[in-house]
Amino acid sequence: MIALALALALQSVGETADPIGDLIQASETTAPAPVEGCVGERREGALLICRYAPGSEIRLGELTTTADADGFAVLGIVRDAPETLTFSVTAPDQAGHVFEDWSIEQREYRLQHVDGVPQATVTPDESTLPRRQREYAQKRASLATRWDGQGFLDGFIRPSEGITTGVYGSARVYNNGHEGNPHWGLDWANETGTPVVAPASGRIILAEDDMYYEGGLVFLDHGQGLVSMFLHMSAVHVSEGEMVEQGDLIGEIGAGGRATGPHLDWRVKINDTFYVDPAMMLELDLSSLQD
Numbered sequence: 001m002i003a004l005a006l007a008l009a010l011q012s013v014g015e016t017a018d019p020i021g022d023l024i025q026a027s028e029t030t031a032p033a034p035v036e037g038c039v040g041e042r043r044e045g046a047l048l049i050c051r052y053a054p055g056s057e058i059r060l061g062e063l064t065t066t067a068d069a070d071g072f073a074v075l076g077i078v079r080d081a082p083e084t085l086t087f088s089v090t091a092p093d094q095a096g097h098v099f100e101d102w103s104i105e106q107r108e109y110r111l112q113h114v115d116g117v118p119q120a121t122v123t124p125d126e127s128t129l130p131r132r133q134r135e136y137a138q139k140r141a142s143l144a145t146r147w148d149g150q151g152f153l154d155g156f157i158r159p160s161e162g163i164t165t166g167v168y169g170s171a172r173v174y175n176n177g178h179e180g181n182p183h184w185g186l187d188w189a190n191e192t193g194t195p196v197v198a199p200a201s202g203r204i205i206l207a208e209d210d211m212y213y214e215g216g217l218v219f220l221d222h223g224q225g226l227v228s229m230f231l232h233m234s235a236v237h238v239s240e241g242e243m244v245e246q247g248d249l250i251g252e253i254g255a256g257g258r259a260t261g262p263h264l265d266w267r268v269k270i271n272d273t274f275y276v277d278p279a280m281m282l283e284l285d286l287s288s289l290q291d
Contacts, residue, residue, distance in 0.1 A: 038075070039286055043105040045168055045277035047226075047268070048075040049152060051289045055092035060102075061085040063273070065224065072289070074152060074224040076276040077104060079169050079182065109169040109182065124212075132212050142206035142219050142240075143227060143272040151202035151222035154246045156281045159199045159230065160253060160264045162188030168277035184275035185231070185267035192234050192262040194253040197246075199228060199266075199281075204242045204250075209235075214265075215256015220244065225271035228278075232259045 040048030049072065050058060056067040060075045061082075067073045077085070081104045089098035124132065166187030198220060205227070206219035216233030234254025244250060255262045266278050 037289070039284055039289055040075075041105065041280060042077070042102050043280070044077055044081045044107045045079050045275075045280065046077045047270075047276040047281050047284065048077070049073075049284065049286055049289065050075060052089050052098075053091045057090045057092075059086070059088045063270070065271075068148070068150070068224070070150070072150060072153065072224075074226045074270065076270045076274065078274045079109075081106075107169065109171060110167075111171045128212060135208075135211050135213075138208075139206065139219075140272075143269070145205050145221070146225055147203040147205070147221040147223055149202065149221075149223040151200045151246075152224070152226050153286060154200040154222075155284055155286055156199040156278075157197075157246060158188075158282065159228070159250075159266055160188050160190065160194055160196045162190030162194065162253070162263065165189045165263060166265070168275070168279060184269075185229070185265040186278040187263050187265050188253075189261060189263040190253050192252070192254050194262075194264075195249055196230055196233060196251040196253060196264055198244045198248045198250055199246065199278075201245045202228075202243075204238045204240055204244060207236050207238050207240050207242075211257060213257045215259065216251055216254055218250055220250070227269050227272075229265075229267040229269065231265035231267070232256050232263060234262070 036052050038048045038050040040046050051071045052058060052067050054067055054069050054071045058065050058067060058073045058075065063075060065073045065075060083104055083106060085102050085104055087100045087102050164187065166183050168184065168186055170183045200222050202220045202222040204218065205221045206217065208217050211217045214231040216236045218230045218236055218238060220228045222228065230251060232254055233251040234256065235252040238244060238250045253262050253264050267275055268278050268281065269275050
């Protein structure tokens with residue numbers, strides 16, 4: 001009797017239960033939703049890292065990019081952005097679309113007087129023109145390349161230590177009267193020979209010991225056209241084409257080129273179009289974009 005009752009019970013369960021179907025349904029209902037959104041401030045000079053469906057077209061103002069195979073995309077906000085920028089995302093299959101107006105926080109930039117700069121780098125002699133033209137072409141060619149890696153997902157650490165002597169966006173007047181371009185980087189003054197390390201991993205796309213304006217100069221591509229530039233170094237310890245990891249030694253602080261003393265000028269450019277503020281990059285927390 002007991003055996004018969006058990007057999008009938010199992011038969012009843014077998015007629016109604018679908019273990020495989022239940023497992024599939026459970027996996028579908030409990031799987032995490034795709035990570036979507038952007039990390040970074042809606043502020044002039046900010047870098048933003050976004051994640052949407054792979055292949056999505058992402059626009060912010062006049063900047064357009066495409067999400068990579070994992071859905072990541074690099075965006076930025078220019079120094080003198082308007083108070084409102086349009087942000088949009090169009091999925092490759094047109095199934096998803098985002099269209100928003102973002103309010104952009106405006107910044108006030110200080111005027112900085114910089115005296116004691118070698119006058120030859122402020123008003124160069126005509127005899128130096130061939131060299132300057134050659135180096136300009138070299139820099140343009142380097143920035144025209146593109147590494148498809150994701151070094152930017154490391155987040156960013158300080159490439160060196162020192163006293164902050166220059167900040168992003170400030171207008172500059174050199175040697176009591178010559179008005180220059182805004183300062184695009186973050187300056188740290190320290191002794192010659194102070195180590196400079198990679199703030200995030202990537203590919204070296206330019207490495208030169210002695211450039212006219214920059215002295216020792218390194219360009220490091222973190223992926224999607226996001227390039228760190230390190231100026232005025234006294235020594236360069238990497239070569240073009242080399243891959244580096246976050247924290248690897250790439251050079252040493254110096255005073256080459258247009259400099260009043262030993263310091264590192266760290267600049268970051270997007271797609272060879274405009275610079276973003278390195279100081280804000282150090283505050284990025286990308287954990288919310290990870291699976």
